[in-house]
Every structure is written in structure tokens, then in C-alpha cells.
Amino acid sequence: MEIHTNIPIKNFTTMRLGGKARFMTDIFKTEDIAKIFQNAKAQNLPIFIMGGGSNLIARDEGYNGIILKIKIPGFEKMADDINSTTIKIGAGEDWDSVVKRTVDMSLSGIEAMSAIPGTIGAAPVQNIGAYGQEIADTLISLEAYDTENEEFVNLTHEDCNFSYRKSIFNSLDKGRYIITSITLKLSKNQPTPPFYDSLQKYLDENNIKIYTQQTIRDAVIKIRASKLPDPKIMANSGSFFKNAIAEKWQLDEIKNKYPDIPTYDMGDGKFKIPTGWLIEQAGFKGQLINGIRVYDKNALVLVNESATSYNDLEIAKNQIIRKIRDIFRVEIEQEPNEIQ
Numbered sequence: 001m002e003i004h005t006n007i008p009i010k011n012f013t014t015m016r017l018g019g020k021a022r023f024m025t026d027i028f029k030t031e032d033i034a035k036i037f038q039n040a041k042a043q044n045l046p047i048f049i050m051g052g053g054s055n056l057i058a059r060d061e062g063y064n065g066i067i068l069k070i071k072i073p074g075f076e077k078m079a080d081d082i083n084s085t086t087i088k089i090g091a092g093e094d095w096d097s098v099v100k101r102t103v104d105m106s107l108s109g110i111e112a113m114s115a116i117p118g119t120i121g122a123a124p125v126q127n128i129g130a131y132g133q134e135i136a137d138t139l140i141s142l143e144a145y146d147t148e149n150e151e152f153v154n155l156t157h158e159d160c161n162f163s164y165r166k167s168i169f170n171s172l173d174k175g176r177y178i179i180t181s182i183t184l185k186l187s188k189n190q191p192t193p194p195f196y197d198s199l200q201k202y203l204d205e206n207n208i209k210i211y212t213q214q215t216i217r218d219a220v221i222k223i224r225a226s227k228l229p230d231p232k233i234m235a236n237s238g239s240f241f242k243n244a245i246a247e248k249w250q251l252d253e254i255k256n257k258y259p260d261i262p263t264y265d266m267g268d269g270k271f272k273i274p275t276g277w278l279i280e281q282a283g284f285k286g287q288l289i290n291g292i293r294v295y296d297k298n299a300l301v302l303v304n305e306s307a308t309s310y311n312d313l314e315i316a317k318n319q320i321i322r323k324i325r326d327i328f329r330v331e332i333e334q335e336p337n338e339i340q
């Protein structure tokens, strides 16, 4: 294992901001995690786990510890029956390459999550989702190193306690587990409607009437390319804010002034309000604040155009949060994780 020192974290996150990491190393083998954890513990060094860096913001002070970049490979068929195939995948695999492989095998369950940047191990942390699918729908278990009990564990779907953009890995047990592989149970059935509104609209407009894993994947790739900037060209972390969750009375209050507000009934008395809509209504779409551009095709995305520090991003972010609070009395939250 080669350990690098004083590494600018900004070269490893798609937002391209932030200071240096004291140490950084690539992890290719599951066993190395236990070794490196013991060493770091003996030296009192904190550990941070990084996947593809596409949902991660680094602060200007950097990280005074060791960052592990998980590169563990693997794609193994575990079970197969008439209806489904179960596959175990290494945490270091690239998410979209895996989606492509499963689509090529005519399996469904993750095809609508095509073209999401990042790694397999990062996917369960924020329960990634798009166009009506989320990883919680197909993930049956995962393997991880438990830094609390210092042992490798197998966690079931229930153990992960998934909800919208949330799991134990970014809430209750944040920092405790290092995910080494995930196991997905994918269906052999073709995707069937009803599809997510904007996906169905695209399919109709383009006269796509045969719904296969491949046609859905192709459609999603096209929609995303039109609404989300490619991080290789424009520095960004995808959706920068979570969609807002409002109580019925809050929504009613907003509806008095904005009867056309788009909402999604979550079925538990709560309603999802698209934060992109709130930001657009507040007049921020296309605006440049301290080098941070509110993306003109999708106000939920912040693009780092010329910001040089985390501080610049924080000013832009707080300005947006404050104005949304003032106008709508809704508190919006940052979506990407921070290294700390």
C-alpha cells in the first residue's frame, strides 16, 4: 500500500474545491482495510472514506487524517432463478459501468439510475436515486468493515434503514462502516410503466414505445445530459440541495401564494417540494454568486465556475438558503457530504 502525503483534495472531488489531505491511499483489497484501520488508530489518525468524489465537498482546512480511496473490484453472480439474478459487486467499481453491465445482461432494477457519477460503495450511503428508482429497491445486503467492533460484517437491507437520500451510513452510524461490497437482486422482467413523469414525457415525445432496460437507460442518459452538467467539463456535485419535505399546513400556506407549485405526495402526510423550483422562483437560476453559478438548465445544481475556496461556496449556499427561508418559510439542506 502506497501512502501519499499532502494531497490537494480538490483534484479528487468533482466540485474541485478545498485544502489538502495529510495522507491518502488507494485500497484494492478488502483485507487492507483492517490493517490500515489498526495502524491509523495506533497513531490517532482519523480516517475518511472516499468513493468517486462526486458527492463530496472538501473544506479549505483540508483533512488532518488519512483518506482511503476505495478501489476494491468485483462483479460476481451469486444466484440465479427464473425471475431474478443476484450479483455481488466490489465497492470500488464505477457505478455506471455496473449499470451498463446489468442492462447488457437484460436485468432491471437500476437502469433508471444510469449515468450517475460515483462508485458502488458510495451508492448506499445516500441511497442514490433517480427517475423513480433508488438503490434501496434492489439492495439485499452489503459487506462492510465495522470500525467500532473492528470486524467485517454483513448488513441486511433492513439494517441499512434506507429512506429518501438517507441510510444509517450518513446519519446514525456516520463514519462507522467502510463498505466493501454490495449485493443487488435484479429482475429479469422488462421495465413496465408507469414511469417517472419526466421519463414518460421523454419516451412519448421521442416515440419510444418499446420499454427495455436498454431503451430506459438510453432515455435517462439523454435526459440527464440535458439537465445535469458533466463534472468532467464543469465542476459540480449534482443536486446540491435535497428536495424539501413539507408538512401539509406548510404546503397549504405556500399554495395560497403559489398555486402552481409542483409537489409529490409522500403518502405519510408529508409532501416533497422540488428545491430546484423554489430556487428558480427565488430568481437565482443562472446567477453567479462568488464564483458559484446556479446552473441555468437546473437550479438544483451549483457549478463551481471560478470559486477558489470552500468559503466562496458557503457564501453562495447560505445566500440561497436564507432567501428560500424568507420567501417560502422552508428550510433547505445541502445534499453532498463534507469531509470532516
Ligand code: EPU
Pocket (backbone or CB within 6 Å): 129, 130, 131, 132, 165, 198, 227, 228, 237, 238, 239, 240, 241, 242, 243, 262, 274, 275, 276, 277, 278, 280, 285, 297, 298, 299, 300, 335
Ligand atoms: N424544477 C424547476 N426548476 C429547476 C429544476 C427543477 O422548476 O431549475 C422543478 C420542475 O418542476 C420539475 C421538478 O423540479 O418538475 C423536479 O425536477 P427533476 O425531475 O429534474 O428532479 P429533481 O427533484 O430536481 C431529483 C434528484 C436527482 C435525480 C432527479 C431525477 C434529489 C436531490 N435530486 O432531482 O438526483 O436525477 O430527481 O429523478 O433528489 C443527485 O442527487 O445528484 C441527482 C441529480
